[in-house]
Amino acid sequence: MTRTALIEQIRSKKSFLCVGLDTDLSKIPAHLLETEDPIFEFNKAIIDATKDFCVAYKPNNAFYECYGVKGWESLQKTVDYIPENCFVIADAKRGDIGNTSKYYAQTFFETLGCDAVTVAPYMGEDSVTPFLEYPDKWVIVLALTSNAGALDFQFTTDAKGEELYKKVLKKTAQWGTPENTMFVVGATRAEGIGEVRKLVPDHFFLVPGVGAQGGSLEDVANYGWNDDCGLLVNSSRGIIYASNGIDFAQKARTEAQKIQLQMEHILKEKGFIG
Amino acid sequence: MTRTALIEQIRSKKSFLCVGLDTDLSKIPAHLLETEDPIFEFNKAIIDATKDFCVAYKPNNAFYECYGVKGWESLQKTVDYIPENCFVIADAKRGDIGNTSKYYAQTFFETLGCDAVTVAPYMGEDSVTPFLEYPDKWVIVLALTSNAGALDFQFTTDAKGEELYKKVLKKTAQWGTPENTMFVVGATRAEGIGEVRKLVPDHFFLVPGVGAQGGSLEDVANYGWNDDCGLLVNSSRGIIYASNGIDFAQKARTEAQKIQLQMEHILKEKGFIG
Numbered sequence: 001m002t003r004t005a006l007i008e009q010i011r012s013k014k015s016f017l018c019v020g021l022d023t024d025l026s027k028i029p030a031h032l033l034e035t036e037d038p039i040f041e042f043n044k045a046i047i048d049a050t051k052d053f054c055v056a057y058k059p060n061n062a063f064y065e066c067y068g069v070k071g072w073e074s075l076q077k078t079v080d081y082i083p084e085n086c087f088v089i090a091d092a093k094r095g096d097i098g099n100t101s102k103y104y105a106q107t108f109f110e111t112l113g114c115d116a117v118t119v120a121p122y123m124g125e126d127s128v129t130p131f132l133e134y135p136d137k138w139v140i141v142l143a144l145t146s147n148a149g150a151l152d153f154q155f156t157t158d159a160k161g162e163e164l165y166k167k168v169l170k171k172t173a174q175w176g177t178p179e180n181t182m183f184v185v186g187a188t189r190a191e192g193i194g195e196v197r198k199l200v201p202d203h204f205f206l207v208p209g210v211g212a213q214g215g216s217l218e219d220v221a222n223y224g225w226n227d228d229c230g231l232l233v234n235s236s237r238g239i240i241y242a243s244n245g246i247d248f249a250q251k252a253r254t255e256a257q258k259i260q261l262q263m264e265h266i267l268k269e270k271g272f273i274g
Numbered sequence: 275m276t277r278t279a280l281i282e283q284i285r286s287k288k289s290f291l292c293v294g295l296d297t298d299l300s301k302i303p304a305h306l307l308e309t310e311d312p313i314f315e316f317n318k319a320i321i322d323a324t325k326d327f328c329v330a331y332k333p334n335n336a337f338y339e340c341y342g343v344k345g346w347e348s349l350q351k352t353v354d355y356i357p358e359n360c361f362v363i364a365d366a367k368r369g370d371i372g373n374t375s376k377y378y379a380q381t382f383f384e385t386l387g388c389d390a391v392t393v394a395p396y397m398g399e400d401s402v403t404p405f406l407e408y409p410d411k412w413v414i415v416l417a418l419t420s421n422a423g424a425l426d427f428q429f430t431t432d433a434k435g436e437e438l439y440k441k442v443l444k445k446t447a448q449w450g451t452p453e454n455t456m457f458v459v460g461a462t463r464a465e466g467i468g469e470v471r472k473l474v475p476d477h478f479f480l481v482p483g484v485g486a487q488g489g490s491l492e493d494v495a496n497y498g499w500n501d502d503c504g505l506l507v508n509s510s511r512g513i514i515y516a517s518n519g520i521d522f523a524q525k526a527r528t529e530a531q532k533i534q535l536q537m538e539h540i541l542k543e544k545g546f547i548g
Contacts, residue, residue, distance in 0.1 A: 073343050107342070153395060
């Protein structure tokens with residue numbers, strides 16, 4: 001999906017919500033466990049229930065890989081089921097030497113057919129650039145993550161006082177363009193989002209950490225907004241596990257709509273939609 | 275596999291060779307492409323041919339994932355086929371928030387049944403520690419990688435002049451022990467191996483980059499050796515693609531044996547074996 005198409009979707013759905021499909025057999029409703037592919041059945045129902053309120057879906061690979069071959073089947077079926085007008089992010093956090101990263105690019109863009117994949121920057125340029133060779137596909141580089149461990153290395157300052165996450169942003173922004181590169185910026189560090197926005201004014205951010213991890217949507221919008229919205233805000237557990245009963249899809253729909261309405265309010269306030 | 279068992283294998287096989295199973299359909303012998311699972315058939319033949327000369331195998335996940343479900347089937351069959359006395363490393367370079375990393379630990383240690391998995395350190399402590407909760411399983415943290423992109427961030431110095439890769443070593447070494455943590459240290463940076471050895475005298479290193487990437491085994495042994503050997507040196511392309519004809523397994527055996535003999539020489543020189 002192109003940047004223009006993504007922005008059109010945000011305008012048309014009045015939403016910049018990404019629904020995280022962190023589907024865990026121990027958390028989904030019991031009645032689904034009797035079906036042949038409970039993960040896919042759950043995802044299908046969640047996608048049907050939420051697709052009017054979000055512009056993106058983000059399956060996190062770990063939740064599928066832990067079931068091995070069967071998990072990858074569920075993942076492939078899920079990606080295939082997501083409607084054309086939704087942006088699909090493989091939250092896989094890959095990154096290897098250039099010769100190997102090109103196989104990961106093939107995995108996520110050709111085999112699975114996702115629009116974007118998250119990538120860890122530690123191995124540098126040749127670990128990221130193979131993903132940039134696919135037209136209309138995206139790399140989403142980890143910059144400032146939402147977890148406690150982000151403090152271990154991402155805030156390490158160099159001799160000039162510059163934090164590692166800023167160096168990552170400045171360097172990786174040069175490898176691609178705002179048409180094929182986004183950054184992961186955690187909602188739990190709202191002031192950090194503002195710092196990131198100063199360095200990369202034009203890029204989209206994928207923002208995890210709203211909801212279960214404690215980040216606030218208002219803060220994210222205040223600190224991260226740009227002229228094209230520039231934000232995809234993810235919510236996983238708060239939506240998909242809103243209920244673990246027979247009404248799980250309906251409750252997920254309600255939660256997704258609640259966030260969409262907050263987003264619509266923000267989009268109007270910013271003058272992005274009428 | 276425990277550290278003691280690994281060291282016993284090194285003594286008994288007179289080798290610290292790890293064979294990298296970076297199996298690529300475009301590089302394997304044409305006659306295998308007619309079989310039902312060419313990747314597994316290739317790996318099977320390579321394992322049979324080399325198992326006397328190596329102590330570890332390292333399938334790199336990218337080469338399997340790019341074939342989707344079918345690739346994971348080949349990977350699972352390959353891991354299942356590797357003999358009990360060999361250490362199995364999933365070269366997957368994972369790393370996510372703690373809640374998610376635990377699913378990756380499950381993937382590689384329970385579902386696939388590997389002994390170790392490579393992990394990227396960018397997301398910090400909670401992205402690494404879930405892997406340390408499995409007895410006799412290992413996390414292999416990227417410290418100093420063999421690729422050109424290593425220069426982008428790993429050598430960033432802080433206010434005291436300390437490089438990022440050293441900070442990564444010092445911090446991550448505290449999260450685990452030399453019984454469950456190793457480090458990736460690229461053979462292409464021999465002087466770096468010496469620096470790393472000073473910081474973590476007791477840990478094993480997984481050393482890629484000998485052979486196709488240009489690193490020297492002698493240098494690796496000179497700079498990286500410790501009292502328990504402390505080295506697993508990987509070779510992928512140089513062994514598995516020694517020939518792409520009908521004789522591929524025999525040629526792989528010859529190449530593996532060649533390296534094993536060099537290693538035997540080193541192990542004797544160091545007084546590790548009689």
